[in-house]
Amino acid sequence: MIYFLPSGKKYPKIMIENYEFVTHLKQRDSTRWRCGYSVKTNCRAYIITSGKVLHLYKPHNHPPTFNGDTSSVPSSLVQVVNHEIRNK
Numbered sequence: 865m866i867y868f869l870p871s872g873k874k875y876p877k878i879m880i881e882n883y884e885f886v887t888h889l890k891q892r893d894s895t896r897w898r899c900g901y902s903v904k905t906n907c908r909a910y911i912i913t914s915g916k917v918l919h920l921y922k923p924h925n926h927p928p929t930f931n932g933d934t935s936s937v938p939s940s941l942v943q944v945v946n947h948e949i950r951n952k
């Protein structure tokens with residue numbers, strides 16, 4: 865499941881399968897997000913969203929980090945393109 869977390873804060877988040885991503889780079893027609901734990905664990909996972917398409921890059925090097933309640937957060941229907949497989 866993919867959740868776009870409420871963006872009341874300065875930096876919105878995306879949660880994918882209990883991994884959190886934070887905004888890294890906003891470009892004209894796409895946004896790059898990095899793992900919310902990239903600093904703590906040196907994780908290289910990142911994603912790029914462009915319209916309704918979400919690209920996954922690089923697997924995480926740690927277990928899922930999100931423990932909050934997602935029942936009140938709406939999930940979004942997007943097309944996911946997984947690039948992790950190509951790197952193996």
Ligand SMILES: [Zn+2]
Nearest residue numbers: 899907909924
């Ligand atoms: Zn990660």
